[in-house]
Amino acid sequence: MVRSRAYVGALVLAALVGVPVAAVAYGFLALVAWLQEYLFTDLPVQLGFATAPIWWALPLVGLSGFLTALCIRYLPGNSGHSPADGFATGGPPRPIELPGVFLAALATLSLGAVLGPEAPLIALGGGLGGLAVRVVKKDAPPTAIALIATAGSFAAISTLLGSPLLGAFLLMEAAGLGGAMLAVALLPGLLAAGIGSLVFVGIDSLTGLGTFSLAIPDLPPFTTLTGAMFGWAILFGLTAPLLAWATITLARAVRPAVHAHRVPVTTLLGLAVAGLAIAFSQVTGKGIDQVLFSGQDALGSLITQSATWSIGALALLVVCKVLAYSLSLSAFRGGPVFPSMFIGAALGVMAANLPGLSLVPAVGMGIGAMCASMLKLPFTSALLATVLLTSDGYTVVPLVIVAVVVAFVAGQWLPPIPTPAGPPRPGGPPGS
Template sequence: MPAHPDPPAAPPSAADPLAVIRSRGYLRILLLAGLIGVPVSIAAYGFLALVDWLQAYLFTELPGVLGFASVPLWWPFPLLALAGLLVALSIQRLPGTSGHPPSEGFKAGGFPAPRELPGVVLAALATLALGAVLGPEAPLIALGGGLGALALLLIKKDSPPTAIAVIASAGSFAAVSTLLGSPLLGAFLLMEASGLAGAMLGVGLLPGLLAAGIGSLVFVGLDSWTGLGTFSLALPNLPAFSTPTLAMFLWALGLGAGCPLVAWGIRALARIVRPFVHAHRLLVTPVLGLLIAGLAVLFALVTGEDTTEVLFSGQSALPALISGGAAWPVGALLLLVLCKALAYGLSLSAFRGGPVFPAMFIGAALGVAASHLPGMALVPAVGVGIGAMCVSMLRLPLTSVLLATVLLSSDAIAVMPLVIVAVVVAHVVTGRLPEPPGRRVSGALPSISPATD
């Protein structure tokens, strides 16, 4: 009788998460993550404080210093042109790419080498402080990851790449720990964007959560000590909302289907402009800054509102938009969406920053406009708009639901069903839309190893 063939060898079993957590090496990683979270979160707080001070000084105080009785309407033009020049010089002349191109979407994987950190900081400061329409979350993630990796390499030069990656991730968690209003929101953003999953999810996530928790404590302590603020996104004094209605669900479906079209147009504009930026960056980027300034001035001329409604990420302007925007004419709100979206697309094509806050602002503006529809209320309209617009731009459904609901505080539970409906519809519609025209350019931040510093 023929011999039975030997059974195939079993594949090596995956690492046991519980065994990893019990190991001494993992405990050392946790300790390092906690320790490194302190200086990284201090650096992140200082970066946000500097951006906030520069914005206020350059756009509010400097005109008076120069002898103007009030801020001239044309004031954004020289500042945005300077922003474009500084960002272009940083990308061309400093090591690395000054962060990944935001037109390629939100990226949480990889981190810059230490020698690339000055370029990341300079390009982000020029973008954020001088009025381009991008947010601070992507530069903070890159800065936190790079500083975390650098700190570990300074402690132990021959650290294995896996340990460097874990500590860099913890640094990113610490840097964005309170920016979105909650450490959990930052954790979900990084987790979903990086694709962490499986049995080892908790193993990789624990150091980041620890660093985020410590980062939150550091932010709160620095706020109490300096009085500068926590720089966390918050929407205070929202009207009470209790029960969704059938009409609200129908409007949620409509916003969920409409926001992907707005997001597609924004991405298409960025992708179309990007080849011109690559061909003539030093010339084209300042010109794009002038176009962004022109959109802000146009909005101010037509509506009588401030140019800062169009400029910047929208993080600080979001609470005032939601509390006061309901009194605006619908036409002014739609013009704000148009100008902000065009400025956002131009900023994505050439500047350096994150895509989250402008998407939230545009979604909130659409929600405020939608609150004028029959059967729709302000709070659910804003939640639905933020969720649908965020998932259309970021393609992160879980994070988009949390962003839209957690920020609505006491109204979150009542609003969540509407937000989920809108986010699911928007995510499906976004996936079925064709790729925007234009050349796609890879721009992920490279991971470093101990040999490259």
């Protein structure tokens, strides 16, 4: 197959698809970042406030729920899959469904709900890739559409994670790619991701908006592993699945109410998420952004400024973030990766002063164990934790692996979580 003219043509098309998909992904991420800054920081000042008042997040996150629910309820498709069902790649959305995916994700991410951009980017990249095949060849077989759609997803997610290889690794594990077809499906995606990364750098040189990277600089050096740390790795691996199980259980328990009354209930959930952020800020004096949003931007400062956090403030942060994350999973549209990383990092910072433990290995184990428990992708979870910790990541790899494996296996022993079905929608699949 690799030597066939059709496959070579698919490689060329994948390279071409990487260009517009990377541009769209860059624009989407830049728009989300600009809206977050404008709505939560600049707009209150323009309206005459010295800073955003205490209640400011309430109408914004409530509006997030209202707009997201309208997209899911009235636009074609379901505006993407429900994040409470876990990390899923699935098939690419139809072209008519792309506006719903885009708008629901924009309303979710820019107005404060606790989800990340990775799932919408994968859906948008896949949808644009599939659309490109249909434009070039209207009678293209489903396998060709799926191949180029996957390449589009590769290009989109790689812009977010800052690495074509990390994006490819995530999608391979999530989609269960393997065997003889692994290289056949992987090569177009890698090519699209590589071309997309070059486009990303080029756009950054023109706009100066910055590129995206998971790596956190200026971490304290870490060089020595100890036996005690492996004991803590096992404890992280046993604790994280319980927290993840509670998070998903609450999200799925709320979904029947969401399905029954999509718009009012999702709006109320947005108000509840804002209320959690406000309560946390009033008790601790920290910003509401620690609870709101995906945690992608706040993750670095949480780790590098860990000395400014008390144990009580960190414990309250974990509780509020988990609750806000769970409510967001139940009704909004976005991805589960970055909130899982943030919660795992907060657990690590809180545990960093335990006997025989220090900040960098604690954060690595916390992120790895929490991601493995929430995403059910152990290989990607280990890689995410080590990439985040830059040069220290190579040293903590053994600890992260132990925490990830224990968390993944321990999670299989927990009771299965029911998945309530959504109500049937006229002319489409069940709404979730």
